[in-house]
Amino acid sequence: MQTKKKKSMSDAQIKEAARLFAILSEPSRLKLLRALMSEAMTVSDLMAATGMKQGNVSKHLGVLLDARFVAKEKEGNFARYSIADPNLFALCEIMCGRMEQEARRRFAELSATAPRSLASKS
Numbered sequence: 001m002q003t004k005k006k007k008s009m010s011d012a013q014i015k016e017a018a019r020l021f022a023i024l025s026e027p028s029r030l031k032l033l034r035a036l037m038s039e040a041m042t043v044s045d046l047m048a049a050t051g052m053k054q055g056n057v058s059k060h061l062g063v064l065l066d067a068r069f070v071a072k073e074k075e076g077n078f079a080r081y082s083i084a085d086p087n088l089f090a091l092c093e094i095m096c097g098r099m100e101q102e103a104r105r106r107f108a109e110l111s112a113t114a115p116r117s118l119a120s121k122s
Helices: 011-024 027-036 043-050 054-066 087-113
Strands: 070-075 078-083
Touching: 011 027, 027 043, 027 054, 027 070, 027 078, 027 087, 043 054, 043 078, 054 070
Parallel strands: none
Antiparallel strands: 070 078
8 A cells, every 4th residue: 555645844834734723722713613614694693503792703703714714795784704714624524523433432442341230231
């Protein structure tokens, strides 16, 4: 089996990747992105979908806009936000798949070490 030679990242690219991952490491931003993955939404829609306050939604949307993860389209007095970077869908699918695999692995480990009386009840 041949292994693909991976492209080497420059220090500047590594720094930028770290910056983008830092933006995505904030749970509130992930909540907003998750909500926007189903449809474009206004700030009010996002407040209802996430339970976040208006100031927090606006602040985190500003960060996501600056990073070009989301786009903003004006509609009269409102702005509608949407996912601007389709790579977010692939990234989320990869990470959700990883979390699922890890959960299965941990469950299998716990099941293997559980006393027989507990293991037979599940």
